[in-house]
Amino acid sequence: MDQIQSVIDGFIDFEGQSLAETLTTAILVLTGIAAFGAGWVLSDLKYTVYVGLSGTVLAFLAVVPPWPIYTRNPLTWVAIAAPPEVVMVDVKKEM
Amino acid sequence: MYSSPARVQNVFGFFTTVTFSIAALVALSSAVFPANPTATIDVREFRVIKGRAHQYYYSKVQEYAFINFDLEADLGSLFNWNTKQVFAYISASYPGSPGSKFSENEAVIWDVILPSHSASKLYLRNERAKYNINDVTGKFAGENVTLSFHWNVQPHVGALKWGSVGLSEAFTLPPVKTKRVKGNNSA
Numbered sequence: 308m309d310q311i312q313s314v315i316d317g318f319i320d321f322e323g324q325s326l327a328e329t330l331t332t333a334i335l336v337l338t339g340i341a342a343f344g345a346g347w348v349l350s351d352l353k354y355t356v357y358v359g360l361s362g363t364v365l366a367f368l369a370v371v372p373p374w375p376i377y378t379r380n381p382l383t384w385v386a387i388a389a390p391p392e393v394v395m396v397d398v399k400k401e402m
Numbered sequence: 403m404y405s406s407p408a409r410v411q412n413v414f415g416f417f418t419t420v421t422f423s424i425a426a427l428v429a430l431s432s433a434v435f436p437a438n439p440t441a442t443i444d445v446r447e448f449r450v451i452k453g454r455a456h457q458y459y460y461s462k463v464q465e466y467a468f469i470n471f472d473l474e475a476d477l478g479s480l481f482n483w484n485t486k487q488v489f490a491y492i493s494a495s496y497p498g499s500p501g502s503k504f505s506e507n508e509a510v511i512w513d514v515i516l517p518s519h520s521a522s523k524l525y526l527r528n529e530r531a532k533y534n535i536n537d538v539t540g541k542f543a544g545e546n547v548t549l550s551f552h553w554n555v556q557p558h559v560g561a562l563k564w565g566s567v568g569l570s571e572a573f574t575l576p577p578v579k580t581k582r583v584k585g586n587n588s589a
Contacts, residue, residue: 319404335416338420339423346428349483352428366413367413
């Protein structure tokens with residue numbers, strides 16, 4: 308169960324998130340330009356659709372799974388400190 | 403971008419932005435291609451016949467105009483990467499009899515759908531009109547009719563484009579049940 312949850316979550320670290328963001332923008336913008344260019348040069352709008360959808364599939368495959376490249380900078384948390392000693396004091400009501 | 407579902411949402415969201423931007427560019431690109439189709443129409447034969455519409459609920463006898471024409475048209479310049487198909491049609495227009503409240507009349511007598519560039523040249527000889535028109539008043543004879551050729555580009559993305567080119571000589575519809583050939587029209 309935990310394993311399934313972990314696959315669905317696919318958590319990545321902060322550096323990985325920054326990289327994923329950049330890759331999403333770059334791949335999709337380049338795909339759009341290539342799609343327009345392909346349709347224009349071949350003079351048929353179907354090539355625009357094909358190139359555009361292929362590039363989008365590529366973007367999904369590159370960004371969505373938690374590839375190792377996105378988990379290279381794991382956060383190291385400060386270890387949990389030992390609980391401080393607590394002295395219990397009885398407080399008596401003074402009349 | 404921390405979890406996979408968040409990344410799916412991000413990629414899909416930006417995908418829609420890119421898609422609509424490209425679609426807008428494609429729609430705008432249609433303006434780059436010049437649209438200069440050519441067409442010439444010659445009227446071959448025309449006659450007026452009294453008849454009833456082929457409709458069981460409407461039995462009024464009225465005058466129908468039958469028109470045959472020649473057409474030569476080249477619509478190749480309307481086909482570019484953003485053209486889905488071209489709809490072309492010929493309409494007959496006439497001013498209406500003097501004193502009539504219907505002063506401008508236009509009716510489509512023939513049309514065609516051109517699905518690709520290879521079908522963009524039209525060459526018709528003595529083609530019979532697809533649609534036999536009748537007037538709203540029921541009377542036709544004596545009307546001074548002109549045929550004109552119209553085109554309508556239906557793009558994949560963007561706005562429809564309309565245009566008109568090619569005007570025939572005006573001809574006068576003869577009285578009922580007589581047949582006249584072009585050049586033999588005394589009116």
